[in-house]
Amino acid sequence: MKKTLLLFTLISIALAQTPSSEYLYLDILSDLTAQLPNRNPAYLTTENIPYTYAFQYRYNNSGGEYRLPFSPEAKNYNNLEVSAYQKMNNGILFAGRFAYRNEQRTNKLWLHNAETNIDIPFYFGDSTSGDFNLNGIDWNIIFSYPLSNVTRLAVDIFYNVDEQFKSVFPKPNIKRNDLHIRPAISFKGERSSLGLMGSYFQFKEDIETKKYSLEQGRSPIFMRIRGLDRSLLTYAETSEERLQNIQGYGFSANFDLGGRLLGETNYEHSQAQIVDGGSYPVEQGNWDMTRFYYRVDLKSKVTSFLNTDLFFKQYWSNANGFHPTLNAQIYNSSHRHFEGGLSLPYHPSNNESWTGSVSYSFQDIKREDNFLGLLHYIPGNTLHLNMTYAYQGKGILYELSGAYNDIKIGESIVYDAMSDWYYDMITAEEIAYYSQDRKLIQAGLKITFPYKNIFIALSGTYQDVNPINSDESFHSAQTQIEIMF
């Protein structure tokens, strides 16, 4: 669930975009379209491709005491990637990315699911904890075809296959098989543009534990978590298994009216089917989730050096869980984030730019267990300060960034009179986590320089989250080297 923290961080810091489905459900950063408006692949043209081909190595590390109960103590990701752009004779622009990932998660507690998210009320785990390892490959391919000088069609296909396993008995093995297809179209005039994109994804996860072994001399207690409390416990005599199939669709749109009024919106709806196997199969329920995001920017020119960007945006997600036999909704989770602010891009010269922004947001989390009668609501507001600086001299590009978020939590409402051990041990910690006032600081540096016939980019970012009046913290860092041809 650390990803939820990162999700909030992303919402807070990344002023332009909402978390992608791959990031939310799979914890995969697929950035081939990250620089395009609203990630629409139909905006990819020969004019805006960054290089012909490139090799990239990325290392992510995160950890700390201030984390959610199911988060691993530390996460270390290694990502090796090759990407390329190629224009075909018939006008088709082809872009591809192929990545190998290796991930280590230290002391991941209980849950076997590869990813956790508080919006999702169904999980599967056991009474042991341990280190997880993941090996996987994922790739994107984009075909972009110009219908005319104004219109382009494109399709972005993402595929991932990976395997995560824990060495500690009962040695759960989690295999994922994921597909995401985004057909898109863009209309680009001289000063204005419009982009539309559809989305369909299917993320499959198959969890299987090893068979009970007499030599092990023990049998773990398996937990099937449903809602905020009262997980289902079983003793395993043999292997346990769960299949989870998330299917979803979405729609995105964005526009740019003369560089002065810009807007983008995303809508996504997903549904999950969960089926248990093994020695004690328990009928599981299903859940669905809807996410909605929009952002509007109003840009204007104050002087030839200074622009203004007045923006506001909203992110909203709502998830529901359903009982397997009673045909009733048993869980609801919702997050809301409203933010408005002002950004000031300043260009004192052709090779130097500053951008400062200040914004203020209101966000809240509500989770309700309609089966057991539990609820918590945690509102908060955040002051966001961001600064970026870019300078190019002697062929070297320096990019500096910094961010500061001051997150104040309002008066929480908690109804927990009917709680039991699971709530007291897990959910109460989640509430405590979200109820803390905290500060977030982020700093980043990227240097891009030429070397012979290639460009090399070195970058690093560091982020630290500190709850107020606490010695705990949580950090995440990323270092990257990219060789571009």
Next chain:
Amino acid sequence: MRTPMNKFYKLSCISVCFIIFMIALSCSLNITPPASMRFSAQVTIVDTTAKGLDSLVSGANVTLQSITYGDIITMETNSMGVAVFNNLLPDRYNILASGNRVSITDIIIINGQLQDTSLFIEGNDTLDLRIIAQTSRTSALVISEIYYSGAIPNPVPQYFHDQFTEIYNNSSQTIYLDSMLIADVEYGFANDTVIHAVHAYMFPGDGNDYPIEPGEFKVIAQDAIDHSPYPINSINLLNSDFEYYVADKGDVNNISVPDMIQIHHKYGDDFLYSVFSNAILLMNVKEPYKLGYDEFNRILLPKSDVVDGVEYRDNVTEFNMKRIDESIDGGLTGGIPSYSSQSVERYIDRYEEERMILMDNNNSSLDFHVLKPPTPGFVTEEDAE
């Protein structure tokens, strides 16, 4: 070039953005106490063998056992024979009722159950349930402990030769074990009028050879040897009172311990109790061969001759898989992993003149607890109370 139209356009956009943002900010959620699917139920216990108010069983324990969540809630019936349960979760439940009716000459045990019953009612209504109870009588001799799970692999895996059964005299009279039987029960005949036994072994003696004094234990071992060296931390059964011995299967025999007499042995190298599920009966059968055998070579024994019976199972919610009915054992004990060095042992109910009286509701769900390590021939009072 700036025009009035341009300026108007900007101001309009800024105003609209600001208004939308303020509206969004003001959309705070209306938080009300959460809905819940919890409900209330009242369970009425009826004894049809009694008349008038006697048919309403007061003071009985009614246990609701949630099959999915594992919750176990016990309430006592009031003077109208009703037990009230609040804040129940919708689920499939096993409902067990156990009480007694004291007559001038006897204590009659009352047992009833509803198996795998879906309980849920919407709104604030209360669910009404009715259990028709069966009656049975307490036994002077009871099975006080069964160790069936086998030893923790250390280093020997799948070791079950240290199994034993313990019998206790719960009465104030000396009783003779001579010619009594210990038998197991095949699944599928719980409601039959006869017992279908895979194994049946008889205590030796001619009627007055093997007394069991009030408050005394007797241990019947699968093999009356010291098992503790292999596997390590198993138990010592050298001091057992009887042992099962299957001569033609190369079974271990401790010649200083009397052997149980084989009446019927369908299969196996020994009288092995399943490490997963079984029912063990103590019987007083005068003519064990009288009813013959069923078509699968299981010996048939009269159910009316059962003195005591205990049923165990790895999953104690699976009442639909029971082997014996409420007249013998209305419950299920166990719920422990196989090869875990754990046994099931009867609770102590009370003391009469320093003599321990073990709990006997004819309901092993209520009467037994799980014990580790097993205690052949004695009770650890701290655990059993």
